[in-house]
Amino acid sequence: MKAFKLACLVLCLALSSTAWAETRASVSRTSIHADESVRLVIETDGNVAPDESKFNTDFVITARATGRSINYAGGRVRTSMRYEYELSPRRSGRIVIPSLRMGNDTTSALVVDVLDAAAGTWRSPNSGAASTSQDVFIRTTVETTQPYAQQGVLMTVRFYVGRSMIDAALDQPAIEGASMQQVASDVQTSQVLNGRTYQVVTRQYWVVPDRAGIVRIAGARLVGTTAGGFFDEAFGDGIERINAVADTLVLNVQPQPSNAADPWLPLHDLRLRYTSLPQSEISQSQPGRVTLEMVAEGALPADVPELTLQASNGAQVYPEPAQTQSAVRNGRWVSTITRTFSILPTQGGAISLTTPAINWWHIENKRNERAQLPLQTLQVKASIPVSQAPDASDAKSASDTLSTRLHMSMRAWIAGGVFALCVAVIAFLVWRKKSRRDPPTELPRVHISLESALASGDLADISAALCASCVPPTDSLEVVRSRLAKPSQQEAVAALQAARWGGAATESVLDVLRTAFASKPEWVGMRHETRNSELPPLYPTH
Template sequence: MNRDRIPCSRLLTITLLLLLQSAAVCADGLRAAVSRNEITLGETFQLSIFSDTEQAGDPDFSMLERDFQIVNRSQAKNMQIINGKVNRMQRWNLMMQPKRIGQLTIPSISVGGESTDPITLTVNEAAPAKEAVAGDDIFLKVEVDREQAYPGQQVILSVRLYRGVSTENASLSPPQSNDPDILIHKLGEDQQYQSQISQRRYTVVERRYALFPSHSGRLELSPLKFEGEIMQSRRRNNRLLTLPFDSFQQPGKITRLQSRALTLEILPRPQRAAGQPWLPSSNLQLTETWSKPPTEWKVGEPITRTLMLFADGLTSAQLPEFEQMLPAELKQYPDQPQLQDRADRDGITGVRESKIAIIPNRPGRYTLPAISIPWWNIDKGRMERAEIAPRTIDVQPAAATTTPGRDPAVDARAVASAPASRIPAAVPGEAVASWLVWLLAAGWLLTSLAWGYSAWRRQQPSRRSGTAPRQAASPTLSEIGAACSRNDPLATQRALLAWAQRRWPDSPPRSLAHLARLLDDEAVASAIADLEQTLYAADTPIWEGGALWQRLQKRSQRESQPAAPQIDTLAPLHPG
């Protein structure tokens, strides 16, 4: 019996609803309806326009824009067959938001010769955002990692949004304070996870900021404000009970809430830190690396020194420059410092990297002074120093450069040009050996003069024929440009030494360091030092050849004058 009664009850309900639908469908004319007649400023509502016939055009909604903002619009058509009769319906949906408070009227809207009746709405003033607390559908939590800090010290602000309902069009305001010069950095991407509070499960979105206050005193962080639309869900147990156009989603309720305000105490700088760079950090490190061990320095050979400063809780813009007072015999050519901010959820680490090319110009023993960076340890509450200790280095004379097959002549030339003070005096018992040395030196000197005269005679025909050294060297100059454009350090080294072999055929340089001394150009020497560092580095770093090629071009442009035709002109890096 019960099984028969339930279907009859459902059939009666469905029949009644169909009759109501038929009455609605059979009603003639153009009708308008709103989802709510009383709303709050800032909330949205839905305006629906119904037509019992299929219209050729669309209504003119421009008159609505005076008092309302049209957020979204849609259109749908429906066809029903009842008792063999076909009924066509058309509907326009507008999601709107009022522009002001008070009694607002939706004017009559016309389409196809028909008009709707005006509709009056009451728009109330929006209530101030309430402070959300745990247990609400949506609430905010804010906290800082410390309530006292110094100017320039990092403070981590954590913002957590708890949502127990679905939302759309949500927004969260950024942090604001009474410090006009405060620096605010967002840390990474938002984190989303689940949390259960009082038997209720929430979706949590966590956002973190790094704050750097600039002034001592009372720092007030304003409440963060959230605004979003809570979606109104509908339960539909039976599709047969769905009324026409019921699939249109109803507008949600606008929710506004705010977090609690926060107050921090920003302390003045300690007296112990007066007169020194102010670097409040939990950890600060200074490191040093060399392209070549200090025990292998030689005159004219460039060495690259790399200094790096790491500071937790500071930005790279806060880090000072390195002060290096080197002896005058050690020329230094600093590059532009590289600044980097490494951010994660725990804060910012500032990094400053400085590279300096050092070229000794005299042999001897030198002392590189210490480098000291004072900083304030925020965990221990005291001044500390990051230091690189002084370093003593021995610079060796430049290695002698010889040409294969000419060792005797070169040795004789070196002996002949040496000052008397550097030639050891004869001692009793060594007279015969001394005479032999002088005799051999004289022979070597004569051999050198003869070889030089022969080489001069061989070069005369080419000079008389007007062939300049530049023409012989030009193919290898283009090879230098091609190697630099490919960022190939090995090919660039070979091309440079090949070009130098033709440029200085009598005494070609056998190393890049020797070539740098012959060129006598500080900018080129610094670029060659970077090339050497790349060639001998253990980790094979990426080398950019454009800087070296540009400096070689600038050098050739300065020296390529009509009065000095022997200077080579370098080809463009990208010919054509």
């Protein structure tokens, strides 16, 4: 009998311990209006916090609190955690708070029915006639209510607060049938309406409808706590919960016109221009720099085509990263993109610069437009000066003048030639006599070796060393690249040119150069040299 009682006691203690370890979740109300809030309470003796993302999708967390309690039961000390959340619904209808996994325990799913906002609550009409007698209200505007599908629309939400706020949470629900992203940081200003000063928070979104048809934009919501004045605090705590909701906006999205160009690019305006062009002739040692600018009204920088530049006559074009700026002008989102290109000629002659045409749809005029810059021509400085021949009309007079001068100075030339010959003979005899007494000494050649230049990492020194080691030497990297026999070394020189004139990453280019020229440069024709030459080769082959 005693054994049976002892077993029952142990079983009761075990059940009591199990019940204590249970994780529980509850809500203060199961039915609320859209402008009200509900309190979610979670209690557990574990040390795992709730996953707020499970209920943050359908609710705005306006307040949260955490508490810890210690109890003594069954001869053991138990520690439990209590999590409290104040939740405001993002939408109407039945909302299910899913079960939450907390360690080894799981809470039960909870259901909250959200009714439409009750009459007399703080609804905020989007028109300018919104009542400024309210302490808090919201105005939402869009640049157009009839956009095309895939046309970006700027939406501006302004939160007006006429009382001191202890805390506040601003929220804009997701839009079904459209993408939405915030495009600028919040701007806080103050505004006087009907003699009352409001603190205004402006938030802007970029809304792009996915398809034609009706798209409803749920009203933005402001949930917070206001602090009352002196008399409010004297007859109460003066604290009031605020839940302001803006009216729903409706977009009547138009389909893409059947005659629109592909790809589809709806804009209010698109402008292209050259902001800088070379003012003089360009060369391999002085490449030209060209800057283009695109201004697109009604698009983000990522929505417009990339700025590119094409050059003729074999010239190489090295683009730099594009620079973007965005701003709101006259209620529209305006993106400005600038990009600079380095033009490196490879041969003489003029270079023609062209840009690809951009087809776009003019929203106001409802027609296709085409943006393209005019052709520009750059003059290339000749690497080897060439004397210009005289005009045909002046050929005879120039020939007569030259003959007269030659005839008049013939005697002086002969006398000077004889004198120069005598001086040369005397100098040769003196040099020969000296060379017999003193052994010839070879002056050291002063230049930067390729190995030292690669070790220092200076791109200018590497270029000079490659030009000096070229067979025969040259001052052009383009010539160096054409005379190299190994493709890997040719690609390394091309990367060096891109780094010097196109702004490529220096470290990555140095790695390519050091790998390609770990062995000596191999020039075209070296492989065909005869190994039986009397002189040893410049670089012994193995």
